[in-house]
Amino acid sequence: MRMLKLTFLMFFSALNGAEVLEVLQRNCVQCHGKDGKVKGKTNLLEITDLDHLKGDLELLQQIIDAIDFEEMPPEDEPPLEVGERKQLLADLEALRLEAVSKKKLFSPTPIRRMNRFQYHNAVQDLLGLTCTVYSLPERMIRDHKGYFKPASGKMDNLIRVGSRPLGKSQLIEPRLAGVAAFPQDLRAEHGFDTQADHLSMSPLLMESFLKLGQSITGSQDFGPRRVGIWKEFFVLDPREKREVKVVVRERLWKFLRRAFRGRIKSEVVDRYVGFVEK
Known part of the structure; x- marks a missing residue:
């Protein structure tokens, strides 16, 4: 076939x-x-x-x-x-x-979940957050002067950064209230925590992910001040004459394409729309 x-x-x-x-x-x-x-x-x-x-x-x-x-x-x-x-x-x-x-086939790559650092970055990017989701010791170096600008093709001769473990003030940063990261993943070979065979998904961890997601959207800081896509994704224009279901489907389609970094099948969007209707 x-x-x-x-x-x-x-x-x-x-x-x-x-x-x-x-x-x-x-x-x-x-x-x-x-x-x-x-x-x-x-x-x-x-x-x-x-x-x-x-x-x-x-x-x-x-x-x-x-x-x-x-x-x-x-x-x-x-x-x-x-x-x-x-x-x-x-x-x-x-x-x-x-x-x-016609290309040479590569060996199969194991599917893995994100570690908590990657999860943090993904949520921050998808929602356009203007703050961190939760503080992480893994985020060792903090940029103070905005030196990291790959598009410019330049690097300043002198840069200023901060190391979290070496300064208490480095941990004081805007973040979503009431949101705590799930436990850090165990280090695998050579100290990496991105090994696919270690990043499995147990039922208990799946439950932790669901609770984490609920704590993010339920945070008192989760609103127009911190969420960059608030207006375009969560707010319904009172002048909108289309059915809510149609608007929800349209917004989810765009959101899911960003989340999955590619084309989304219609049945996948329908499944997510079904969650909203419930």
Whole structure:
């Protein structure tokens, strides 16, 4: 069945290859290649055939993500028609699957959960928090002057940081009241706590994660002052005329795509919408 699906997709992509290139040329090269204008260091004008596109999986995935997340075309450009956008995504996915199938397979990677440091960063990023979720001794070095700016390509000659264990004041930081981290994971080989075979999920730990999530959303600080996505995710505009279920589904769709870092199946969104309705 899998081989049949792959064969179909390869045939499907061959049929629609010309259309893929035509859509990219019509909607994307104005900002990505035409007249020497290359935004995001992505020159789509260089793509002359599908082999070029299939040979650069990273670029292909970037194009898929930009279209799927509706980042492209930009707001000041005419949007793709809904049907055309869906067709383009299907064609690009077929190209990606064909290209991946020809790559050397890697050994299976064990699925693991996050450690508490990674969990903290994920929650802070997803909710756009302006404070820490909980204090952690693992966060040894604290930036005082905003020296870490990778996009600038520069590093100051002199930087100022603080070490938490060496100064009590380093532990005084804005954080969500009433939220405590789950116990630190045991160190594995060479002191790392990111070993997949150690980061298992027992029923007891699953319960701890659920309680932690409840304590975060139940914190007295969990509100518009600390949560960056509060207005766009939690607040319902009184002028909104659509059904609440429709609005919830739309917001969850965008949120889950960020959480899972990729495309989300409709049935997955439906499952989360079901939790909200309960």
